[in-house]
Amino acid sequence: MKFMLIMRATDEGVKAYQEIPFEQIIEDMGKYNESMMKAGVMLAGEGLSDAAEGSVVDFSSEEPLVTDGPYGETKELFNGFWIIEVSSKEEAIQWAKRAPLGTGALLEVRRVHGPEDFPADNEWIQKEEGWREEQAQRGQA
Amino acid sequence: MNNSHDEATARSTESHGVERTVAAIWRIESARIIATLTRLTGDFGLAEDLAQEAVIDALRQWPEQGVPRNPASWLTAVAKRKAIDGFRRRERLDQRLAVMGQELEREQESAVDELPWDPDEIDDDVLRLVFISCHPVLAREARVALTLRVVGGLSSEEIGRAFLLPVATVQQRIVRAKKTLAAAQVPFEVPSHGELPKRLGSVLGVLYLIFNEGHTASSGTDWMRPELGQEAARLARGLAALMPKEPEVHGLLALMELTAARFPARVDAKGEPVLLADQDRQRWDQGKISRGRQVLERADALGRGRGAYCLQAAIARCHALAPNIEETDWDQIVVLYEALGRLAPSPVVELNRAAAVAMATGPESALRIIDGIRATGALRRYHLLPATRAELLLRLGREEEARLEFALAASLAGNERERALLQAKAAGS
Numbered sequence: 001m002k003f004m005l006i007m008r009a010t011d012e013g014v015k016a017y018q019e020i021p022f023e024q025i026i027e028d029m030g031k032y033n034e035s036m037m038k039a040g041v042m043l044a045g046e047g048l049s050d051a052a053e054g055s056v057v058d059f060s061s062e063e064p065l066v067t068d069g070p071y072g073e074t075k076e077l078f079n080g081f082w083i084i085e086v087s088s089k090e091e092a093i094q095w096a097k098r099a100p101l102g103t104g105a106l107l108e109v110r111r112v113h114g115p116e117d118f119p120a121d122n123e124w125i126q127k128e129e130g131w132r133e134e135q136a137q138r139g140q141a
Numbered sequence: 142m143n144n145s146h147d148e149a150t151a152r153s154t155e156s157h158g159v160e161r162t163v164a165a166i167w168r169i170e171s172a173r174i175i176a177t178l179t180r181l182t183g184d185f186g187l188a189e190d191l192a193q194e195a196v197i198d199a200l201r202q203w204p205e206q207g208v209p210r211n212p213a214s215w216l217t218a219v220a221k222r223k224a225i226d227g228f229r230r231r232e233r234l235d236q237r238l239a240v241m242g243q244e245l246e247r248e249q250e251s252a253v254d255e256l257p258w259d260p261d262e263i264d265d266d267v268l269r270l271v272f273i274s275c276h277p278v279l280a281r282e283a284r285v286a287l288t289l290r291v292v293g294g295l296s297s298e299e300i301g302r303a304f305l306l307p308v309a310t311v312q313q314r315i316v317r318a319k320k321t322l323a324a325a326q327v328p329f330e331v332p333s334h335g336e337l338p339k340r341l342g343s344v345l346g347v348l349y350l351i352f353n354e355g356h357t358a359s360s361g362t363d364w365m366r367p368e369l370g371q372e373a374a375r376l377a378r379g380l381a382a383l384m385p386k387e388p389e390v391h392g393l394l395a396l397m398e399l400t401a402a403r404f405p406a407r408v409d410a411k412g413e414p415v416l417l418a419d420q421d422r423q424r425w426d427q428g429k430i431s432r433g434r435q436v437l438e439r440a441d442a443l444g445r446g447r448g449a450y451c452l453q454a455a456i457a458r459c460h461a462l463a464p465n466i467e468e469t470d471w472d473q474i475v476v477l478y479e480a481l482g483r484l485a486p487s488p489v490v491e492l493n494r495a496a497a498v499a500m501a502t503g504p505e506s507a508l509r510i511i512d513g514i515r516a517t518g519a520l521r522r523y524h525l526l527p528a529t530r531a532e533l534l535l536r537l538g539r540e541e542e543a544r545l546e547f548a549l550a551a552s553l554a555g556n557e558r559e560r561a562l563l564q565a566k567a568a569g570s
Contacts, residue, residue, distance in 0.1 A: 038264065039169060040379030043432065085371065090158075090165035 002043065002112035003092035005082040005099065013104020014077060020102075028100035036084060036095060047080035076106065083112065159204045164296070167196055170213040171294035176266035177217060177258040179329050181241055182224050185273055186319035189291060191220040191227075217257035221245050267292075268383050269329045275344040278325045283318035284347045285354075286311055292379075293372055303369050304354065344380070345393050345450065348373050352397050370401050381436070391440035392451030398433030399457035402426040414558055418466040430461045452481045471501035488519035496529055504533040524553035528563060544569055 009017065017025070029047070036042035048054075054069040086092050089111065096107045171192065178188035195216045209215040221241050258266070274287040285304075289295045290311075295303075297311040304311075332340040355369030377394040384390050406420035415421075437454045441447070447455065456477045463469035478494035491514050499507030511530050520526045531546035547567035554560040 034382070037382040038267075038379055040375035040377070040382070042378075043428070085375065086165075087168060087368070087372075088161060088165055090161045091168055094162070094165045094169055 001087065001089070001092075002083060002085050002114060003089070004110050004112050005084065005092070005096050006078065006108040006110060007047075007080040007099075007101070008076045008078055008106040008108060010076055010104045010106075013102070013106075014079075016102060016104050025100075032098065032100050033082075035098070036082070041084045041086050041091075041095065043083045043085055045080070045082035048078065051077050159208065160200060162208055163196060163199050163203060166199075166208075166212045166216075167296075168294040170216065171290075172267050172270055172292045173258060173263055174213060174217050174220065175291050176263065176270040178220055178224070179270065179273075180262070180266050181221065181244075183329070184323070185270075185327075185329060186323050187224070187227075188220075189315075189319060191223050192216070194223055195220040211255075211257075214255065214257040218245060264383055265331060268331050271344055271380065271383075272331060272340055273322060273327060273329055275340075275347045276322060276325075276327050277340070277343050278327060279318050279321055281347070281350065283314050283321070284343070285350055286314045287318045288347050288376070289351065289372065290315060293376055295372070303372075341384075341387060341389065345389060348377050348380070349393060349396075349450075351376070352400075367401070367404055370397070370404065373397060374401060386443065388440040388443045388445050389448040389450050391436050391443075392448055392454050395433045395437035395440060395454035396450050396457055398429045398436060399454055399461050402429035402433065402461060412558065414562055417460065422464065425461065433461065434458060447480070449481060449485045452477050452484065456481075466500070469500065471497055475501050488514050488517070489523070492520065492523075492526055492529060495533075499533055499536070504536040508533050508537070522553055524550045524555075524559070524563070526550075527553070531566070540569070 033042060033045060036045075051069040051071065056067045056069065056071060058065040058067065084092060084095055086095065089109070092109050092111075096109050099107055101107060174195075175185075175188050175192045178191055179185045182188050182191070198219050199212070199216060203209075222245065225241055225245070256263075271288070271292055274291050275284045279287065286300055289300050289303075290297065297308050297315065300306070301308040301311045331337075352370050352373035355367055355371070355373065374394065374397045377390065377397055381390045381394050402425050403417070403420065405426060406422065406424040407415055409415050433454065437451065437458060440451050440454075456474055459470050459474050459477070474497040475494065478490060478497055482490045482494060491510060495507040495510035495514075498510060508530070511526065511533070514520060514526065515530075527546040528550035531543045531550060534540075534543035534546060544567050547563050551560050551563035551567055554563055
């Protein structure tokens with residue numbers, strides 16, 4: 001099972017984080033990533049640059065509306081993610097609890113869809129089945 | 142040790158939830174805990190017993206007391222205490238006991254976040270654990286069971302379920318394996334430089350065996366058990382992180398990623414196997430393909446040439462990159478199989494080379510290779526030999542002969558679904 005650990009932080013959390021020396025953050029994150037790599041569970045992980053460099057595309061109106069960051073009043077900012085492959089949600093949570101994060105930080109644990117979520121009998125595949133049978137019959141004729 | 146428990150967890154989790162949490166923690170920590178205990182007690186079998194007993198204590202106590210903040214420390218400390226009690230009972234008051242006692246005392250005073258092992262030693266200890274679990278003195282199935290349980294942190298129940306074996310059989314294999322290791326006085330060590338290639342070969346062989354069991358279940362009704370493939374990839378990924386300079390470790394991981402990428406397309410809606418030529422390539426897992434390619438590049442970048450796993454990964458990469466069977470780089474695949482055949486001559490490799498030659502140059506030359514294999518008497522009980530020969534005969538329009546070969550292949554196939562597929566072909570449908 002794949003899970004995404006989504007790092008989020010309140011404005012307050014971001015501020016608190018900025019007070020930690022950069023080297024410290026790099027070292028702690030490095031250790032955390034290494035522990036997940038050595039356990040063989042880490043598939044990907046990235047940190048995002050400051051929200052001030054980002055933009056939001058809002059689809060509420062007919063034309064998508066683009067707003068450049070920072071986005072003013074925000075409750076939570078999305079700062080980065082990991083994708084891990086583990087055997088249960090509990091295991092994903094155990095890994096999440098080990099992340100080197102502090103006050104104001106949230107780590108959301110979400111399962112990533114896998115092939116098991118797309119049953120082989122969905123419409124698209126059935127169509128293809130039908131096509132294949134047709135081809136086979138044509139081949140025999 | 143740490144006594145401050147997460148009370149919120151205790152309140153919100155019922156004992157069933159705690160069981161799953163214990164299992165999850167065990168999956169993460171088992172290798173390091175057992176490795177640490179083996180180093181301390183000097184006895185791998187004892188260490189494994191102690192760790193299992195600590196898990197039983199956790200299952201009893203955590204539902205009441207809550208899950209400790211640092212569960213690995215808790216489990217290790219409980220196991221150490223049990224070791225000390227055991228040594229005392231047997232009056233083996235030696236140096237090891239003194240060391241463990243001191244460590245326990247120190248840990249009780251130390252901070253909650255303290256690790257129960259030496260961070261500079263733990264990686265090597267885990268590697269030692271991998272090598273002891275895959276030791277050549279053990280039978281292959283014993284290596285598989287031990288590796289999954291000790292390094293992978295799977296329970297005997299989970300291993301039994303994955304391999305369609307009674308739990309008692311799995312437990313027996315593990316008990317016997319531990320006795321064999323003790324009787325042979327196998328040391329807890331990473332093999333020396335000269336011995337390493339062979340011993341690493343055994344480790345990689347065990348992981349590949351686990352992967353293949355998930356890839357094509359050798360018996361039973363399910364065509365695939367992807368969770369075993371996933372487990373093997375996880376073990377390989379961990380090993381690659383611990384031995385980053387060994388190209389074949391990366392090669393094996395790349396092979397697993399690139400092969401597993403095809404899993405979603407390998408069965409149809411009815412659960413019937415779909416052969417490579419007929420697979421819907423849009424269903425291949427692009428994430429796995431890109432990871433597999435990256436890992437293979439890492440192996441090649443080490444500049445030590447390609448071993449058998451790297452070559453097989455390179456073959457899998459040719460398939461992964463091809464838009465369809467016709468536009469596959471079959472010439473390249475033939476070259477890779479030739480290299481593989483030189484490195485590790487085997488009739489199975491030869492058979493695969495024949496299949497590639499059939500695509501690159503045509504069925505006649507492929508048929509000659511297969512008849513060559515048959516003339517040596519090799520692979521007489523291997524269903525894919527007649528199955529491949531049958532496909533070639535079909536392409537040459539020799540239908541009657543093809544049917545006979547399909548029937549032979551069906552009679553040799555161990556997997557029920559595969560057998561049914563071959564029987565259908567033998568019947569000419």
